[in-house]
Amino acid sequence: METQGVTGANEAVLEIRGLETVYRTDDGTVRAVNGIDFSITERETIGLVGETGAGKTTTALSILRLLPERTGRVMAGEILYKGQDLLKKSEEEMRLIRGACISMIFQDPMTALNPILTVGSQILESLEIHNVENKAHEELEARVDELLSLVGIQPGRKHEYPHQFSGGMKQRIVIAIALACEPLLLIADEPTTALDVTIQAQVLVLMDELRTKLGTSMIMITHDLGVVANTCDKVAIMYAGEIVEYGTVNDIFGHGAHHPYTTGLFLAIPNMKEDTRRLRPIDGLMPDPSSLPPGCKFHPRCPSRTEECGIARPYQYERGWHRISCNLFREGFDS
Amino acid sequence: MSGILRTVDLKKYFKAGHNRLLHAVDGVSIEIEEGATLGVVGESGCGKSTLGRLVLGLLPATSGEIYYDGVNILDCGKDEMASCRRRMQIIFQDPYSSLNPRMSVYELISEPLVMNGACKGKKEQLARVIELMNTVGLAERFINSYPHEMDGGRRQRIGVARALALKPQFIVCDEPVSALDVSIQAQVLNLLMDMQEEMGLTYMFITHDLSVVKHISNEIVVMYLGQCVEKAQSKELFRDPKHPYTQALLSAIPQPVPGRFQRDKLLRGEVSDPINPEPGCRFAKRCSHSRPECSAMPITLKERGDGHFVACLLYD
Numbered sequence: 001m002e003t004q005g006v007t008g009a010n011e012a013v014l015e016i017r018g019l020e021t022v023y024r025t026d027d028g029t030v031r032a033v034n035g036i037d038f039s040i041t042e043r044e045t046i047g048l049v050g051e052t053g054a055g056k057t058t059t060a061l062s063i064l065r066l067l068p069e070r071t072g073r074v075m076a077g078e079i080l081y082k083g084q085d086l087l088k089k090s091e092e093e094m095r096l097i098r099g100a101c102i103s104m105i106f107q108d109p110m111t112a113l114n115p116i117l118t119v120g121s122q123i124l125e126s127l128e129i130h131n132v133e134n135k136a137h138e139e140l141e142a143r144v145d146e147l148l149s150l151v152g153i154q155p156g157r158k159h160e161y162p163h164q165f166s167g168g169m170k171q172r173i174v175i176a177i178a179l180a181c182e183p184l185l186l187i188a189d190e191p192t193t194a195l196d197v198t199i200q201a202q203v204l205v206l207m208d209e210l211r212t213k214l215g216t217s218m219i220m221i222t223h224d225l226g227v228v229a230n231t232c233d234k235v236a237i238m239y240a241g242e243i244v245e246y247g248t249v250n251d252i253f254g255h256g257a258h259h260p261y262t263t264g265l266f267l268a269i270p271n272m273k274e275d276t277r278r279l280r281p282i283d284g285l286m287p288d289p290s291s292l293p294p295g296c297k298f299h300p301r302c303p304s305r306t307e308e309c310g311i312a313r314p315y316q317y318e319r320g321w322h323r324i325s326c327n328l329f330r331e332g333f334d335s
Numbered sequence: 336m337s338g339i340l341r342t343v344d345l346k347k348y349f350k351a352g353h354n355r356l357l358h359a360v361d362g363v364s365i366e367i368e369e370g371a372t373l374g375v376v377g378e379s380g381c382g383k384s385t386l387g388r389l390v391l392g393l394l395p396a397t398s399g400e401i402y403y404d405g406v407n408i409l410d411c412g413k414d415e416m417a418s419c420r421r422r423m424q425i426i427f428q429d430p431y432s433s434l435n436p437r438m439s440v441y442e443l444i445s446e447p448l449v450m451n452g453a454c455k456g457k458k459e460q461l462a463r464v465i466e467l468m469n470t471v472g473l474a475e476r477f478i479n480s481y482p483h484e485m486d487g488g489r490r491q492r493i494g495v496a497r498a499l500a501l502k503p504q505f506i507v508c509d510e511p512v513s514a515l516d517v518s519i520q521a522q523v524l525n526l527l528m529d530m531q532e533e534m535g536l537t538y539m540f541i542t543h544d545l546s547v548v549k550h551i552s553n554e555i556v557v558m559y560l561g562q563c564v565e566k567a568q569s570k571e572l573f574r575d576p577k578h579p580y581t582q583a584l585l586s587a588i589p590q591p592v593p594g595r596f597q598r599d600k601l602l603r604g605e606v607s608d609p610i611n612p613e614p615g616c617r618f619a620k621r622c623s624h625s626r627p628e629c630s631a632m633p634i635t636l637k638e639r640g641d642g643h644f645v646a647c648l649l650y651d
Binding site for chain 1 (some may be wrong): 520593595601
């Protein structure tokens with residue numbers, strides 16, 4: 001696509017425009033993702049942050065076209081991988097893209113691995129499927145050894161089964177599988193949520209090292225603002241299927257303008273540095289995605305809502321990379 | 336000084352086959368003052384949940400003593416135990432699996448009342464259930480709902496209401512907010528703290544999350560592989576963590592401040608096997624300060640001033 005060339009020197013690896021995804025269920029249509037835009041350039045990490053039901057995982061599954069067949073459907077938008085719309089690819093073409101060009105790390109390493117296959121053969125599987133250069137079996141086996149040592153596991157353990165490894169080790173194996181074909185883009189869906197904090201730190205550092213080494217771009221899906229601050233370049237805060245605030249890590253974690261939801265999220269985290277006894281939760285609950293409120297989706301919970309918030313789509317504030325979708329910043333606002 | 340709950344050298348070993356023993360809780364002595372909160376922190380497999388179940392008598396201890404209100408619950412009779420039980424409750428971690436999906440909110444909250452014959456007649460029971468729902472902030476319209484119709488935060492409120500039903504003195508909170516989103520987590524933590532102020536409850540708060548425990552606890556116990564490695568007042572522990580494991584735990588928490596981890600402070604390796612552990616400090620293999628003496632002898636908790644206890648040779 002020509003528009004891609006115009007974007008400039010930093011060519012986008014992935015560009016999402018106006019993505020809308022729904023789930024059709026007996027109880028109605030669940031609007032999981034409602035028109036989101038973002039792009040990732042080479043070697044960049046973008047964090048998708050939000051609570052349960054914000055649409056983070058649905059976004060990831062839409063990119064890889066792994067939505068549940070019967071219910072999930074992309075209603076509108078484009079997902080451009082190096083300029084080509086993934087939504088227009090055939091299932092055959094998608095199979096070649098998954099794993100080789102875009103791969104995914106799932107949340108729970110305990111269930112992501114097949115318990116009756118050795119870890120070595122599970123890494124080998126991905127290499128065999130994408131063996132476009134017709135490498136010999138020995139070469140692929142050597143690559144398995146290489147991958148295992150890359151993630152800090154002795155290659156000798158490749159004949160062992162998943163249950164013989166601890167949680168942190170299993171997640172390292174999942175990472176080895178995801179990186180086996182050196183994909184350009186890695187989607188990590190809560191990669192450390194199931195792990196203990198000291199092991200989480202080890203895995204995050206490992207991922208960071210490998211990413212730098214291989215030059216992979218990454219989408220980091222998480223609910224943990226601490227993880228985002230430690231791994232991402234850009235951040236998208238999601239709420240009820242929309243990106244309510246987007247910016248560089250410094251925009252989001254800085255003291256400038258913020259969406260009231262972002263402010264609420266930060267206030268709700270127990271702060272290690274301060275000595276406040278009471279926490280400040282966000283009032284109310286996430287809206288039901290099958291009957292979303294009109295206007296700004298956050299307005300029923302928002303402390304600074306006005307009447308217009310419940311009527312029309314909120315104002316789009318933009319300063320450089322920083323985008324906030326909120327009426328607070330409509331006019332004369334300058335920080 | 337005598338707290339409402341006190342354990343002395345409490346041990347729980349599980350049989351792991353082939354004459355091997357899994358040392359889940361290995362010589363833990365704690366004490367909780369009435370109306371206070373003791374935080375128990377550690378990673379998976381450190382024995383913190385086992386400790387919680389032991390003090391409630393939900394698991395038989397291998398050895399040691401547990402005093403609840405001065406009564407040793409390990410050798411008291413059935414009747415005495417039953418009356419103790421009523422005053423101790425537990426809130427479970429996972430509001431998705433700890434509630435029976437076939438019971439309505441009314442049935443769930445009234446179950447402890449029925450079991451203990453706490454109410455005379457249906458009318459009183461209904462009134463008490465509604466009172467409990469109000470206390471934990473559940474709207475009355477949910478009274479005939481089932482757990483699957485509710486979100487995690489509301490389900491956990493049912494769990495809290497069930498625990499409060501018999502007006503207990505002491506509640507073990509076993510990771511009560513780990514399965515919840517941050518904005519909801521804060522709501523439930525505030526609720527627990529309000530309950531404590533209103534009813535003078537005593538909590539044993541079990542969690543893997545140091546930032547949560549900092550907010551709610553008066554005193555904190557850090558556990559590693561079944562043993563207590565550090566014990567101090569909450570403020571003191573965060574101001575001056577002494578045990579290398581506590582220090583590593585604190586520095587491993589990703590802070591919401593842009594920047595990368597300080598790699599030099601990261602822990603090497605993983606938690607070792609709790610089955611037939613070797614003598615000496617169980618953290619020695621991962622510790623950057625370890626010396627040969629660390630594995631030579633059992634290391635006990637020693638006071639290092641101002642109620643700050645540490646089990647580490649560094650301070651000898």
